[in-house]
Amino acid sequence: MIKVKEQKLLAELKEMSDKHIGELKADIKSGEMSVQMYQQQAELIDQTLQSECDMGVYEMYQGCEAGDVEAVGVADVKEKRQIARIMFRQDTDKLSRALDDLQLGEIDVLYEDVLDLKATPVLQDTINVRVAGDTYGANLFDVTVLVVNDTDTVVVTDDNNNSVKSFYTRNKQPGHSRLSVGDPPWGITMLNDNQVAVTVPDTREIVTVQVNPDLVLLSTIKTSKHYYGITSLTPSTLAASSISPPCVDILGMTGHVLKSLCPGQPSRYILKIPTFLCTTRTGNILVSDWGSTCVVCLTPEGDVVFTYSPTGDTTLKYPHGITSTSTGDILVTDHHLHRVLHLTESGQFVRNILTSLDGVQYPRGVCVGGRGRMYVCTPDGVKVFTCK
Template sequence: MASKYKKLTDKHLSCAICTGVFTHPATLQCNHTFCKSCLLKYTKTRPEAIQAKSIPCPSCRQPTKVAISDSPLEEWVSQLKPSHVIQGLIDDFVPSTQAVEDINICNVCKTQGKTTPATSWCSICDDVFCDGCLKMHNMMPMSRDHEVVDLSDPTKVRTRRCFMCKIHRDEKVKLFCKDCKQAICTICCCIKHRACKDVETIESMTPLVKEHLTNKTEELRINMENTKNYIDLRKSTIQNIRSNGHKVKDHIRKSKETLVEVILKKEKLLLVDVDEFCNNHTQKLQADITLLENELQVCQQQYESTATAVTSNCEMDMYAVYESMGEASTDNRDMDNMPSPGRVVLKHDMDKLSKAVDELQLGEVEVVHDIGDRHSPPVQHHTIDCKVDDDTCDPFLHDITVVIVDDIKVTVVADCDNNKLKIYYSSNSKSFEKHLPLSDYPWQIATLSGSQIAVSIPDRSEIVTVDITPDPVLLSTLKTNKQYCALACLGPSQLVAGTYNDTVDILDMAGNLLRSINTGVIGSPDYIHVTRNNNLILCNEEVHSLVSVTNEGDDVFTYTPTGDRTLICPQGITTTKTGDILLVDETSNSVVQLTESGQFVRYVLQEQDGLQSPNGICLDSDGLLYVTSDRYVKVFKFC
């Protein structure tokens, strides 16, 4: 038991500056806690903080503004809000540290100079006894009816401890003042709480306090999970930046191989630019990780103390934590609003390089942002005209996807009016177009693995699978029992498909029905998209809403905007790497960006950006946005 108390003080009740138990602990705005005297000494060594009228955090450097900046420096720290939770733990546990070490020694024998091991504890006397002294204790008329607990069960010992008043040590706590949010004895009630209007018995308040602490424990657990997610996301972003940097370097080297030796010097300059970008951004993200790990440690401390109070069933512990907790703010950070880092791309013109060797530029290192960076505006990158000579009518492009085949980016478009899949790809500065005739009009494209896709053909009750090699090759035609329109890939061996008759089905790769799910508002989706969490997002042009459910049919959110943002004819759906949702509204000629939880962010594209009757939408691995517009595919980058 002594080791547990030592662990509590060493890990949770010690100041990071002086390494001793907190003396007058104060918590900064960043939630880090230090001794007030230690903060004062530290602030005196930071003239820039004194000039800024703030107290810097020794752990994360985040400044905490002082309330009265005109007061002397010595009073700045005294203005900080004290940490009641930590002070309460110190009051309860630290003074009794020495007693904890001797808790197994009979107190009666100890007065006689003996060190007899104690075996029992009296909850009324709050004393420990050996077997012999316990017999004497039980024979005395004043103590024979006391409740005695075996010391071998420490949980029961803590549960049976009397809840005594901190001011009147001999009085039990029997009341709770709601006005002051304090557990009190009857003497406290008569003397200090006479003006209070709302006082309840401790018995009636205990279930409410336990419920509050249980909810607080859950909030802390969620905060811990969110913080871990923030850390994981930043670590993943660092890997993506490094991978992106290596990819750009490869392009630079491939360009270099086709040029003369004189360009090697310029190649090195560009590589330095790439390294500088990667290093700068990874350092910033690593600093974020350090900050979040510190916050996670504080959150874990609060979680452990609160959870211990709840699970111990000890009223004294619960009220100690409850009274000291105050109205602690929960984590309101929105992971959806985390800025997305830019990526490096290489802009080069091989013809220009060949013609002007002396003034040769291998390329330019440019930071191109992802659409997840919500402050980045779109700029049209290029346009694909999907009208070909053997088309019987103007194309109606219902869906689009992009796959990578042998390092070649391939754009696949479903042309409903001409009953074709049209494939566009470029290699060595040349563009090529292929097409694959289908039995009827294609509806939605589901990207499978690698270069393979699946396409729904509802009027034929078919789902075809195609391999892009990069030429399209028809692999199989699955005959289904229903006319499936919307189609998406749920996993390596499952598809999710929507029909005309108000069902959403989970299919295997042979087209067999595995199960059906209820999606609530939308029964017959025009489009289905599967998120990174394997949730489903659905829309229908007749239902002015966007619905998200789990793959078991449980509600996630429903987006039904009103006013100027009302959805008129929602169509294509895709998501960014950070989870943001992009939704096409065909009638309003716009693309809407939402958070992963279904909150409006902005209009990414509108009619003034050249959109006309958009339907399909997708993002490629480089963050370029593809949107169908009449007979064209318009591609946008974000600067």
């Protein structure tokens, strides 16, 4: 019995060690990737300066820090006249009067409601996504939620109507916006507080969109592959998934491939049809692959952290949308089994948090908002659940 207990404790210790070592390795590799990107930026600056292209130098100059601008100004002055001494005389009376009248602004505190995944989800609302201008019934693929000017804004991709749509409530009145992207969009990811990126596989494009909460097209990025899933890794890098060949690529914001992740090569493909992605709180990439009916967690370098591919009652039949919460928990939808599964951060099954009994039929995209809400794309619209 002592030996059995010893083996059990050693196994638990190894599991905890592997988990923490994996997280540390992911942090290190994420840092190395950031350093690499900064080096590329420095090389780009050098190339621009050597090119002597006035427009290129001006655009680079705009991105420089304010200290650089001041340095240039001082140099110009020194060429004209030598500065012997600079003195600052403080007018305390003037300063005091100015401070009395100074209005710095207002402070708004937004408390994040963490989704309680142990609680029973309650359907709060179903957002009708059919809007004026639609030719066909909506067919939603992915969803994300932004808080724009304190307004919760749900942004979805509608395959049937070749459009990205936003839905919100402002001044107690529901509103929406519709942006046509020409061809069927697929994945969506939040870039910052009011911008998203959307994949358009058929035309090999990624479009960036500003959310005001009405939608405004910012740019169209041409890519070398047909990308489906997409997730933001850093402010300057994206991860996007391709079906042919099956892989996950790390992209710069101009669409160039920094690294291609094809785990399992050459002996076997772990990825077959990776169509939905998300980023974990530790910077890893979660891949929902309905070709191999599994969920794969990859580091940005392509190492496999875990693969969720069980059998029996917890098996996956047609995994689609995937998201990771602020606590590290994972939610993944199963389109054919009409379920939303809850996995731990290490890829262990917890429970079916939503089923067809909760009104979830053929779910696709899923995301979690900052106010303790869960959003699921269904043929009926976007189902909004609370778990408090």
